[in-house]
Amino acid sequence: MNTRITEEYRVLHNVAQILQNPGDLIKILQKTMKALTEFEGLQVENKAGIFLTDNKEKVLRLLTTYGDFSREFIEKEQMVPFGDCLCGRVAVSGELLMSESCYSDSRHDRLYSDMTPHGHYIVPLISFEKLVGVLFLYTNTHPSWYQHSQEVLLSIGGLIANTIERKQIDEELDAHRNRLEEIVSSRTQDLVQSKEQYRRLNNEIQTVREEEKSRLSREVHDQLGQALTALKMDTIHVDKKLSANQIDLKNQVKSMTRTIDETIKSVQHIATELRPPVLDAFGLCEAISWQAKEYENRHGIKFNLNCLQDHVEIDKNLQTALFRIFQEAVTNILRHANASHVQVRMNHEKNTLIFAIGDNGIGITEKDIENPESLGLIGIKERVYPWGGQVNFESSSGKGTLLIISIPLMKQ
Ligand SMILES: Nc1ncnc2c1ncn2[C@@H]1O[C@H](COP(=O)(O)OP(=O)(O)O)[C@@H](O)[C@H]1O
Numbered sequence: 001m002n003t004r005i006t007e008e009y010r011v012l013h014n015v016a017q018i019l020q021n022p023g024d025l026i027k028i029l030q031k032t033m034k035a036l037t038e039f040e041g042l043q044v045e046n047k048a049g050i051f052l053t054d055n056k057e058k059v060l061r062l063l064t065t066y067g068d069f070s071r072e073f074i075e076k077e078q079m080v081p082f083g084d085c086l087c088g089r090v091a092v093s094g095e096l097l098m099s100e101s102c103y104s105d106s107r108h109d110r111l112y113s114d115m116t117p118h119g120h121y122i123v124p125l126i127s128f129e130k131l132v133g134v135l136f137l138y139t140n141t142h143p144s145w146y147q148h149s150q151e152v153l154l155s156i157g158g159l160i161a162n163t164i165e166r167k168q169i170d171e172e173l174d175a176h177r178n179r180l181e182e183i184v185s186s187r188t189q190d191l192v193q194s195k196e197q198y199r200r201l202n203n204e205i206q207t208v209r210e211e212e213k214s215r216l217s218r219e220v221h222d223q224l225g226q227a228l229t230a231l232k233m234d235t236i237h238v239d240k241k242l243s244a245n246q247i248d249l250k251n252q253v254k255s256m257t258r259t260i261d262e263t264i265k266s267v268q269h270i271a272t273e274l275r276p277p278v279l280d281a282f283g284l285c286e287a288i289s290w291q292a293k294e295y296e297n298r299h300g301i302k303f304n305l306n307c308l309q310d311h312v313e314i315d316k317n318l319q320t321a322l323f324r325i326f327q328e329a330v331t332n333i334l335r336h337a338n339a340s341h342v343q344v345r346m347n348h349e350k351n352t353l354i355f356a357i358g359d360n361g362i363g364i365t366e367k368d369i370e371n372p373e374s375l376g377l378i379g380i381k382e383r384v385y386p387w388g389g390q391v392n393f394e395s396s397s398g399k400g401t402l403l404i405i406s407i408p409l410m411k412q
């Protein structure tokens with residue numbers, strides 16, 4: 001008797017350990033059934049199987065078998081209605097069922113052509129009072145039943161049921177997780193796509209704006225300029241026609257001429273602001289130098305320029321982009337840096353154009369650089385993006401800010 005109890009505990013322990021294993025449910029269940037068939041005291045044969053309950057359809061569905069079953073058996077047993085044969089009965093009662101022989105037990109409804117005499121243990125698989133399935137074990141006919149073994153089998157049934165439930169939950173979780181990952185990845189793709197679209201659109205808008213500014217600048221300069229010049233000639237003509245004693249009229253004409261002169265200056269200024277002609281006529285470095293002088297005159301800030309000592313071919317549109325970046329960077333320095341000096345350096349190292357603008361002001365913070373609301377800085381990055389370039393900031397509090405733009409130059 002004692003050795004029997006020892007063996008029961010050994011099997012129980014063995015099954016519990018197998019069921020703890022991670023991995024494929026079917027493999028684990030097969031191993032469990034194998035361990036049970038090695039449980040000598042039960043007098044089981046090398047055959048077992050597990051059904052799962054389908055409560056909606058009120059049937060048991062065959063999940064897996066262990067041992068040698070005929071194709072006929074496997075096909076017929078795919079589905080067993082609740083209440084049918086031995087297993088279907090356990091699905092209804094939820095209680096352990098033992099059957100001494102398939103031929104003499106009237107509850108054994110099903111017959112197979114290759115059926116040999118055998119007995120059964122049908123074990124309900126119950127997890128938290130819910131029947132999740134049924135385990136059947138083939139035994140010798142008329143085995144000796146022991147009360148204690150039956151309790152152990154019921155415990156094992158509970159362990160198997162827990163494992164099945166746990167695995168089912170895991171599978172559901174996995175499915176959810178996969179679905180989530182799919183959603184995230186598809187959203188990410190959408191985002192990447194719309195970001196790319198936005199960038200192309202932005203680039204297009206910048207190009208159109210530059211073209212528009214050029215056109216406006218030319219029109220203002222040429223048309224308005226010419227009209228004003230003509231007007232000025234007329235006033236000079238009128239002045240000449242007036243006799244010396246028409247003092248009031250002469251004064252009025254003089255005042256008109258002065259106003260026209262001021263207007264011509266203002267028109268030139270507007271045209272230049274829209275797009276400095278020096279940029280198109282003499283290129284980037286000249287334009288930067290001209291713009292720097294303007295800033296010096298207007299704001300008193302000092303510039304130290306060092307721009308492209310040796311000749312580099314730079315695309316016209318890139319020149320425009322870099323010029324606008326220069327304007328934005330210096331505007332930021334004037335507005336935020338509280339600096340007295342600006343250092344500008346443009347040179348090329350290997351095949352990279354380096355454009356650096358530094359100030360001796362209060363320094364920029366990491367927060368400002370990363371801030372999605374720093375639209376000026378974002379504008380700089382976006383102007384650089386189509387050229388495959390990079391924007392970096394070096395700064396420490398009180399030691400100023402250095403903006404470094406690097407752009408790969410195409411090999412010609
Ligand atoms: N040269 C600089 N020195 C110190 N702070 C700067 C400098 N350039 C930019 N900043 C900081 O970065 C912020 C973002 O700049 P920007 O995107 O151009 O926006 P805005 O100029 O409209 O404030 C500024 O508000 C300022 O706080």
Ligand SMILES: [Mg+2]
Pocket residue numbers: 328331332376377
């Ligand atoms: Mg700004």
